[in-house]
Each structure stands twice: as C-alpha cells, then as structure tokens.
Amino acid sequence: MHPSRALRYALTLLLLPLGNALAAQVQVAVASNFTAPMREIAGRFERDTGHQARLAFGATGKFYAQIRNGAPFEVLLSADDTTPGRLEQEGAAIPGSRFTYAVGRLVLWSPTAGLVQDGPDLLRKGDFRHLAMANPKTAPYGAAALATLEHLGLVDTLSGRLVQGENIAQTHQFVASGNAQLGFIALSQVAKDGRIATGSGWVVPTDIHPAIRQEAVLLTKGQDNPAAKALLDYLAQPQIRALIQSYGYGLE
Structure with missing residues (x-):
C-alpha cells in the first residue's frame, strides 16, 4: 500500500x-x-x-x-x-x-450439478434453451462474455438463445431462477473460498477475454x-x- x-x-x-x-x-x-x-x-x-x-x-x-x-x-x-x-x-x-x-473472473455457470463440465463443448453442442449474459454495452462482465463467445466462434450460432441482463446481478438471477439453463456470471456470485460452491461451472481462462x-x-x-x-x-x-x-x- x-x-x-x-x-x-x-x-x-x-x-x-x-x-x-x-x-x-x-x-x-x-x-x-x-x-x-x-x-x-x-x-x-x-x-x-x-x-x-x-x-x-x-x-x-x-x-x-x-x-x-x-x-x-x-x-x-x-x-x-x-x-x-x-x-x-x-x-x-x-x-x-x-x-x-x-x-474479476468470469464463469459459465448453471445451478444444475454436473451440467457444465466442459464449457466450450457444452456451448458448441447447444444442449440448452437459453444462455444468459449481461449487457456488453454497460456491463464489463457482459463484454468479457461476448469476447469469450467471439473467441469460440459462437456468436452467430448462439445469438438466438441469448438472454441479456441489465447487469451481472440480473444475469445471475436469470440463471438461478431457471429462466436460463446457464449463463456467464461473475465467479464471486457463486464462489466460496475462491471456488464454485454450488451448481457447476467453467471458469473462463483469462487469456481469451480482456482482463x-x-x-x-x-x-x-x-x-x-x-x-x-x-x-x-x-x-x-x-x-x-x-x-x-x-x-x-x-x-x-
């Protein structure tokens, strides 16, 4: 300090x-x-x-x-x-x-245990109805989520399934309530002692989106x-x- x-x-x-x-x-x-x-x-x-x-x-x-x-x-x-x-x-x-x-750390998360094992593979398979993310224009975690989808080449493929939250708190609510099967949220929203404490998730590597x-x-x-x-x-x-x-x- x-x-x-x-x-x-x-x-x-x-x-x-x-x-x-x-x-x-x-x-x-x-x-x-x-x-x-x-x-x-x-x-x-x-x-x-x-x-x-x-x-x-x-x-x-x-x-x-x-x-x-x-x-x-x-x-x-x-x-x-x-x-x-x-x-x-x-x-x-x-x-x-x-x-x-x-x-901050971004995580692809679902409240369902075992659903998110290989995040990129799950996104490519598309075995879900809705994917939540925060508005990338106003929420930096949303911008990081969009960058992740761009890195994976899935923006166009998943555009019809995206549910957009006003902020990361609303995005988490969409997923926790079941309105979206999974979503990109902040690790801090589901972490305890630095690890995912509930459900299942993929912590997005920091080198595929802006820090x-x-x-x-x-x-x-x-x-x-x-x-x-x-x-x-x-x-x-x-x-x-x-x-x-x-x-x-x-x-x-």
Missing part, C-alpha cells in the same frame, strides 16, 4: 476514539458483481472506523451516466478500468486516486469527505484484500 494511504488510514483509526462527531457517511456506487463482498466490507468499515458506507449497486455503464448527470456518489467501485479513467479525464474524479481493488480489472476512484463530490478517503484506504488493507480474494477475485 502507498505510504500516504497507510498514514491516512492509521490517522483515521487514531481519531476514532474521539467520538461520533468525526464519523461521516460516504455514498458509494458499486458494480453489481461486487455486491456480496462490499456488504461485508461496509460492515467491517463501520466497525473499524465509525464511518458509514451507503451502498448502491448497479451496472458500471449506468453509474457513469448517473455520475455525469450529477448523482451524489462520492466513490465509484467500477467493474472495469476504463470508466474511472474516463471520469478522471472529464473532471468528475480526482486524478491519481484510482487503483485496482480486484481482478476485468476493477478500479476504485474518488469522485469529485467526495474530495472533502473524510469517509470517502478512508474507504479507499480501507480497501487496500491486507485483511480486506484477503477477504476480496476469498470471493473468487484475483489481486494485482
């Missing part, structure tokens, strides 16, 4: 005993794939610092549009590394504040909020990085 970030975090903990007068709230836009770990992190963050993180979950592309239209978010936990950079260039994020907090580097960034509305800066520092703590990794993410 950068020395200045470590120092700010240490000062946050030293000031905590002075009471709730120093506690603050931070409005956080969180990519849908990071829902489960972020809920756990928010609880720990409040316990350890006294600050509260108010969370909103959704597609990164939609958060970008909302932020540009004046939404009161102070921190963005993006599902990619391009949106934070774009916001920085456009003056909506603080230069130098962004960093990769997680590297899903998920960046956090301090937005301009949060530049004077101590809770916003404390949250970004908190995400870089070793114990929080270990928690993130336990949900199936890679780390840089």
Whole structure:
C-alpha cells in the first residue's frame, strides 16, 4: 500500500476514539458483481472506523451516466478500468486516486450439478434453451462474455438463445431462477473460498477475454469527505484484500 494511504488510514483509526462527531457517511456506487463482498466490507468499515458506507449497486455503464448527470456518489467501485479513467479525464474524479481493488473472473455457470463440465463443448453442442449474459454495452462482465463467445466462434450460432441482463446481478438471477439453463456470471456470485460452491461451472481462462480489472476512484463530490478517503484506504488493507480474494477475485 502507498505510504500516504497507510498514514491516512492509521490517522483515521487514531481519531476514532474521539467520538461520533468525526464519523461521516460516504455514498458509494458499486458494480453489481461486487455486491456480496462490499456488504461485508461496509460492515467491517463501520466497525473499524465509525464511518458509514451507503451502498448502491448497479451496472458500471449506468453509474457513469448517473455520475455525469450529477448523482451524489462520492466513490465509484467500477467493474472495469476504463470508466474511472474516463471520469478522471472529464473532471468528475480526482486524478491519481484510482487503483485496482480486484481482478474479476468470469464463469459459465448453471445451478444444475454436473451440467457444465466442459464449457466450450457444452456451448458448441447447444444442449440448452437459453444462455444468459449481461449487457456488453454497460456491463464489463457482459463484454468479457461476448469476447469469450467471439473467441469460440459462437456468436452467430448462439445469438438466438441469448438472454441479456441489465447487469451481472440480473444475469445471475436469470440463471438461478431457471429462466436460463446457464449463463456467464461473475465467479464471486457463486464462489466460496475462491471456488464454485454450488451448481457447476467453467471458469473462463483469462487469456481469451480482456482482463476485468476493477478500479476504485474518488469522485469529485467526495474530495472533502473524510469517509470517502478512508474507504479507499480501507480497501487496500491486507485483511480486506484477503477477504476480496476469498470471493473468487484475483489481486494485482
């Protein structure tokens, strides 16, 4: 962790005993794939610092549009590394504040045990009615899913079977409910201790789709909020990085 970030975090903990007068709230836009770990992190963050993180979950592309239209978010936990950079260039994020907090993993998943044994072979055989994926225009996991199908040469073959979710949370819901027999979702949605905990799945090799580097960034509305800066520092703590990794993410 950068020395200045470590120092700010240490000062946050030293000031905590002075009471709730120093506690603050931070409005956080969180990519849908990071829902489960972020809920756990928010609880720990409040316990350890006294600050509260108010969370909103959704597609990164939609958060970008909302932020540009004046939404009161102070921190963005993006599902990619391009949106934070774009916001920085456009003056909506603080230069130098962004960093990769997680590297996402894509999985072809079904709640049916044993169904997904050889992912590419299953996709080529087409023994299913519907395949779910997130919207590739607004969700980086959807873009990774589309790149995977392109790599396998199956975009045209499977186009009539695709069911598109607004974000990765809705995509998971399609598959978990049985409306789609299988789908491309985030490993973190079905992982425990870094492994698929239910159903069956094929973890897509990272070399056949663009890396899903998920960046956090301090937005301009949060530049004077101590809770916003404390949250970004908190995400870089070793114990929080270990928690993130336990949900199936890679780390840089």
